[in-house]
Amino acid sequence: MSSSFRINDTDIALGEHKKVDIQVSRLPSGTPINIKVFVWRSKKPGPTMLVSGGVHGDEINGVEIVRRSIANGLFKNLNCGSVIAVPLLNVYGFINFSRDVPDGKDVNRSFPGFSTGSLASRVAYVMSQQILPLIDFGLDFHTGGQSHYNYPQIRYSQGDAEATKLAEQFGGLCLIEKKAFKSTMRHHALEAGKPILVYEGGENLRLDQFSIEEGLAGMKRVLKAKGMANSFVPDAENTLRFIGTKWLRSPRAGIFRWIVSSGHKVEKGQKIGVINDPYGQEESEVLANKTGFIIGHNNSPVVSQGDALFHIAW
Numbered sequence: 001m002s003s004s005f006r007i008n009d010t011d012i013a014l015g016e017h018k019k020v021d022i023q024v025s026r027l028p029s030g031t032p033i034n035i036k037v038f039v040w041r042s043k044k045p046g047p048t049m050l051v052s053g054g055v056h057g058d059e060i061n062g063v064e065i066v067r068r069s070i071a072n073g074l075f076k077n078l079n080c081g082s083v084i085a086v087p088l089l090n091v092y093g094f095i096n097f098s099r100d101v102p103d104g105k106d107v108n109r110s111f112p113g114f115s116t117g118s119l120a121s122r123v124a125y126v127m128s129q130q131i132l133p134l135i136d137f138g139l140d141f142h143t144g145g146q147s148h149y150n151y152p153q154i155r156y157s158q159g160d161a162e163a164t165k166l167a168e169q170f171g172g173l174c175l176i177e178k179k180a181f182k183s184t185m186r187h188h189a190l191e192a193g194k195p196i197l198v199y200e201g202g203e204n205l206r207l208d209q210f211s212i213e214e215g216l217a218g219m220k221r222v223l224k225a226k227g228m229a230n231s232f233v234p235d236a237e238n239t240l241r242f243i244g245t246k247w248l249r250s251p252r253a254g255i256f257r258w259i260v261s262s263g264h265k266v267e268k269g270q271k272i273g274v275i276n277d278p279y280g281q282e283e284s285e286v287l288a289n290k291t292g293f294i295i296g297h298n299n300s301p302v303v304s305q306g307d308a309l310f311h312i313a314w
């Protein structure tokens with residue numbers, strides 16, 4: 001939108017490509033921790049898109065999607081507008097194989113953050129002060145949790161026309177209308193009128209080619225829909241849209257095997273998993289508690305009572 005961008009005292013004019021390092025703090029060893037920001041600007045003005053990954057440091061599919069978009073030169077020669085890429089926001093989590101920063105706080109529950117706050121708050125502050133004011137919309141790439149696989153899906157803000165339009169432009173397999181939690185990047189940006197889609201795919205600390213390719217395809221469809229780049233990705237077909245989701249929790253502890261996994265329709269009452277004791281004596285069925293579509297499932301072989309087993313959307 002504006003003709004000149006300024007990020008951490010670096011000016012980036014129309015037609016320029018620059019990399020900017022933003023130091024957050026240092027490790028106890030003294031090693032500086034920098035957030036790396038990559039900016040591409042067309043000579044022709046247009047919208048500014050954020051693509052971010054690694055807000056949760058162990059969600060590597062998200063980091064990999066943004067990494068590949070850069071490595072594949074997706075943002076070189078934009079027709080118009082600008083792209084700001086932050087492939088890895090939570091560097092601390094990434095090097096510690098953790099979702100959070102070392103004090104256990106979640107960056108994505110710390111927005112907008114403070115310059116003098118806890119570490120998670122400081123990381124969020126970099127994003128909310130330096131990057132979000134420059135963008136018009138964003139794609140934030142996440143991954144499922146520990147042992148939790150997420151079928152490739154977009155989460156967009158309920159009742160927001162711009163976010164709905166952006167989700168439709170992204171397309172893909174599943175669009176889920178879901179209110180953002182307070183203090184998330186999506187929620188904070190929405191308050192400033194900037195829609196951010198949250199993409200989820202695969203499971204933490206595990207690369208999933210299917211999720212990575214789906215994320216990249218959606219990013220290309222958005223670039224094309226916004227007139228920012230010509231991309232040769234097929235239009236999304238048969239995109240499923242959901243307005244509600246619910247976790248089915250484990251009725252007992254034991255060894256868990258799913259029978260139906262993410263990406264499949266289920267009927268209420270259908271047997272979709274079993275739980276056994278470790279001694280060959282008992283078996284319990286896990287029945288779908290809702291008719292819908294499985295958007296996430298648990299891959300852990302050992303579960304406790306109450307553990308989330310299946311995420312069902314309708």
Ligand SMILES: [Zn+2]
Nearest residue numbers: 056059142143
């Ligand atoms: Zn996440």
